[in-house]
Amino acid sequence: xxxxxxxxxxxxxxxxxxxxxxxxxxxxxxxxxxxxxxxxxxxxxxxxxxxxxxxxxxxxxxxxxxxxxxxxxxxxxxxxxxxxxxxxxxxxxxxxxxxxxxxxxxxxxxxxxxxxxxxxxxxxxxxxxxxxxxxxxxxxxxxxxxxxxxxxxxxxxxxxxxxxxxxxxxxxxxxxxxxxxxxxxxxxxxxxxxxxxxxxxxxxxxxxxxxxxxxxxxxxxxxxxxxxxxxxxxxxxxxxxxxxxxxxxxxxxxxxxxxxxxxxxxxxxxxxxxxxxxxxxxxxxxxxxxxxxxxxxxxxxxxxxxxxxxxxxxxxxxxxxxxxxxxxxxxxxxxxxxxxxxxxxxxxx
Amino acid sequence: xxxxxxxxxxxxxxxxxxxxxxxxxxxxxxxxxxxxxxxxxxxxxxxxxxxxxxxxxxxxxxxxxxxxxxxxxxxxxxxxxxxxxxxxxxxxxxxxxxxxxxxxxxxxxxxxxxxxxxxxxxxxxxxxxxxxxxxxxxxxxxxxxxxxxxxxxxxxxxxxxxxxxxxxxxxxxxxxxxxxxxxxxxxxxxxxxxxxxxxxxxxxxxxxxxxxxxxxxxxxxxxxxxxxxxxxxxxxxxxxxxxxxxxxxxxxxxxxxxxxxxxxxxxxxxxxxxxxxxxxxxxxxxxxxxxxxxxxxxxxxxxxxxxxxxxxxxxxxxxxxxxxxxxxxxxxxxxxxxxxxxxxxxxxx
Ligand SMILES: CC(C)[C@H](C(=O)O)[C@@H](O)C(=O)O
Ligand SMILES: CC(C)[C@H](C(=O)O)[C@@H](O)C(=O)O
Numbered sequence: 001x002x003x004x005x006x007x008x009x010x011x012x013x014x015x016x017x018x019x020x021x022x023x024x025x026x027x028x029x030x031x032x033x034x035x036x037x038x039x040x041x042x043x044x045x046x047x048x049x050x051x052x053x054x055x056x057x058x059x060x061x062x063x064x065x066x067x068x069x070x071x072x073x074x075x076x077x078x079x080x081x082x083x084x085x086x087x088x089x090x091x092x093x094x095x096x097x098x099x100x101x102x103x104x105x106x107x108x109x110x111x112x113x114x115x116x117x118x119x120x121x122x123x124x125x126x127x128x129x130x131x132x133x134x135x136x137x138x139x140x141x142x143x144x145x146x147x148x149x150x151x152x153x154x155x156x157x158x159x160x161x162x163x164x165x166x167x168x169x170x171x172x173x174x175x176x177x178x179x180x181x182x183x184x185x186x187x188x189x190x191x192x193x194x195x196x197x198x199x200x201x202x203x204x205x206x207x208x209x210x211x212x213x214x215x216x217x218x219x220x221x222x223x224x225x226x227x228x229x230x231x232x233x234x235x236x237x238x239x240x241x242x243x244x245x246x247x248x249x250x251x252x253x254x255x256x257x258x259x260x261x262x263x264x265x266x267x268x269x270x271x272x273x274x275x276x277x278x279x280x281x282x283x284x285x286x287x288x289x290x291x292x293x294x295x296x297x298x299x300x301x302x303x304x305x306x307x308x309x310x311x312x313x314x315x316x317x318x319x320x321x322x323x324x325x326x327x328x329x330x331x332x333x334x335x336x337x338x339x340x341x342x343x344x345x346x347x348x349x
Numbered sequence: 350x351x352x353x354x355x356x357x358x359x360x361x362x363x364x365x366x367x368x369x370x371x372x373x374x375x376x377x378x379x380x381x382x383x384x385x386x387x388x389x390x391x392x393x394x395x396x397x398x399x400x401x402x403x404x405x406x407x408x409x410x411x412x413x414x415x416x417x418x419x420x421x422x423x424x425x426x427x428x429x430x431x432x433x434x435x436x437x438x439x440x441x442x443x444x445x446x447x448x449x450x451x452x453x454x455x456x457x458x459x460x461x462x463x464x465x466x467x468x469x470x471x472x473x474x475x476x477x478x479x480x481x482x483x484x485x486x487x488x489x490x491x492x493x494x495x496x497x498x499x500x501x502x503x504x505x506x507x508x509x510x511x512x513x514x515x516x517x518x519x520x521x522x523x524x525x526x527x528x529x530x531x532x533x534x535x536x537x538x539x540x541x542x543x544x545x546x547x548x549x550x551x552x553x554x555x556x557x558x559x560x561x562x563x564x565x566x567x568x569x570x571x572x573x574x575x576x577x578x579x580x581x582x583x584x585x586x587x588x589x590x591x592x593x594x595x596x597x598x599x600x601x602x603x604x605x606x607x608x609x610x611x612x613x614x615x616x617x618x619x620x621x622x623x624x625x626x627x628x629x630x631x632x633x634x635x636x637x638x639x640x641x642x643x644x645x646x647x648x649x650x651x652x653x654x655x656x657x658x659x660x661x662x663x664x665x666x667x668x669x670x671x672x673x674x675x676x677x678x679x680x681x682x683x684x685x686x687x688x689x690x691x692x693x694x695x696x697x698x
Binding site: 075081082085086090113114115116117118135136138140141142144146147148149150151152153154155156157158159160161164187188189190191192193194195196197199200219220221223224225226227228241244245246247248249251252253256257 | 424430431434435439462463464465466467484485487489490491493495496497498499500501502503504505506507508509510513536537538539540541542543544545546548549568569570572573574575576577590593594595596597598600601602605606
């Protein structure tokens with residue numbers, strides 16, 4: 001990676017996507033200098049309306065050639081629900097085999113949390129969310145649509161292959177952290193088929209990691225503990241849908257969706273990984289400079305880390321941490337640009 | 350109901366179930382006098398180990414004859430995961446067509462919430478959780494079990510019949526509350542088949558309730574809002590699994606699982622409804638007098654309300670509210686019995 005430029009595909013997407021991505025790139029360029037080459041793709045609601053395209057195959061093929069993808073946000077009320085999500089965002093995750101959706105839940109010092117008593121050391125976990133299976137497979141169907149006898153089904157698909165690789169990744173992650181604790185979150189008492197597979201794989205792989213303390217928690221209890229006892233968790237591994245839900249609770253307790261970063265990772269590197277803030281396109285505040293670019297900037301740090309630039313990643317994360325501490329002293333009311341500029345200055349300074 | 354006794358089936362179940370049910374019955378008897386006739390059923394882990402039975406058909410038939418059921422909690426680590434849940438608790442919900450799982454999320458004055466800034470008026474909602482469909486149907490399967498090619502599926506079944514009746518119930522509930530707001534919680538952008546059915550039914554039934562303000566929220570966003578903006582919600586209607594998850598977040602924000610009540614309701618009264626605390630059997634603290642019976646006592650209030658004894662229900666709820674305010678002044682450390690006695694005294698006094 002050091003010998004040549006980083007080739008980055010950028011998908012600003014919809015709503016506030018473009019604004020936050022601009023700041024993410026500003027920080028990225030500041031930290032790696034001219035070593036980054038970006039190409040922007042106009043995927044999202046606008047292109048869908050103009051051409052009917054969401055993610056055409058030639059574009060998908062082209063994207064495959066990049067080192068990584070930075071995505072802002074997709075989704076717009078003018079597009080039928082599910083279209084951009086399924087045919088653009090989820091298509092990228094599935095086609096590029098992003099089987100690890102990595103979502104840190106970390107309360108930075110200086111950040112306000114809605115949890116009265118929580119300190120930064122209480123909220124410091126990583127959720128390893130499966131990214132290519134489960135209810136996100138999109139299988140299911142409908143019969144007698146629109147009648148009083150309609151039935152609609154939705155299927156969760158889980159494979160030993162898919163579960164084992166993400167569970168293994170999570171054990172490795174846990175091994176690399178001081179607490180070395182891994183919690184499986186599922187609903188084995190109700191989703192008995194899928195839960196049994198997850199639990200068996202978790203137990204079996206766990207035998208190879210005697211130094212990692214393991215634990216199990218039903219998703220309902222885990223959701224409660226995120227609020228009442230977040231310090232219970234270190235690394236969590238869970239399925240696609242449960243991961244979606246608990247990481248949003250995680251975002252809430254760690255200071256809000258404006259700070260939550262994520263990486264859609266293909267650990268085998270058979271396709272580029274994709275980094276994106278957890279937040280959506282927030283069309284209601286788009287174009288007003290109100291969006292917090294911090295989540296995107298933290299996603300850039302994850303991107304750098306994934307590309308082997310650990311020092312640069314750490315510099316970005318430190319710059320964000322310092323910026324967040326400053327907010328304590330009433331440094332509020334900055335625009336998207338101003339926050340980006342301030343973090344950039346810290347990275348270069 | 351007034352002319353004859355209340356015939357109540359009691360299933361204490363496992364762990365702390367018996368302790369909390371004892372207090373619930375104490376309050377019930379105090380408020381309705383001798384008008385309640387109870388029969389206790391020894392269903393749960395003990396019976397399962399002794400006879401292999403969870404809920405035999407003759408018992409199910411007998412239970413059908415009662416006015417209502419009061420359940421403590423089921424589940425024990427000695428029983429394989431899912432057995433008591435599926436073959437006892439969920440079997441009752443399904444066989445007795447408890448299509449409404451009613452779960453108030455209400456912060457009583459005096460109760461501590463982990464949410465720093467929240468006041469009682471911010472947390473006052475009712476979740477109407479569907480109780481007989483979705484991923485709880487138990488359908489799914491496994492192939493090539495134990496091999497590296499294993500696949501496990503789990504199916505969410507949703508019918509127009511099942512969705513419409515619970516949505517309609519939720520609209521009626523919303524109509525009876527001052528804010529008259531109903532939010533559908535689902536994940537329509539990913540669970541497109543099931544979500545489409547839910548959204549269409551919600552919109553169609555909504556036309557009949559022009560006085561109810563409607564809203565939609567993805568389950569991940571809703572989970573976040575429970576923590577960051579609980580005041581957004583008045584009445585929520587959602588599917589079985591999403592309801593399971595968000596009501597546990599609800600319990601956390603409203604002061605903990607020790608206070609969360611629920612009713613498994615058959616609004617058509619073709620079978621008895623069943624009332625139970627949201628908490629589980631907590632085997633770790635069973636038999637020690639540490640369990641808070643308040644959730645069960647509030648479930649008794651819901652039971653009274655369901656049986657048409659609205660005044661008695663209100664008295665129980667008021668007694669609990671008064672007891673909770675007292676806790677503010679350091680009235681902690683009471684045993685299960687003592688809390689039950691104190692609330693009983695308030696009901697009779
Ligand atoms: C937009 C949606 C499809 C997506 C998901 O459900 O994965 C989002 O909520 C997320 O968490 O990245
Ligand atoms: C015990 C379990 C099957 C049950 C459920 O998932 O419904 C419980 O969590 C609940 O919420 O009542």
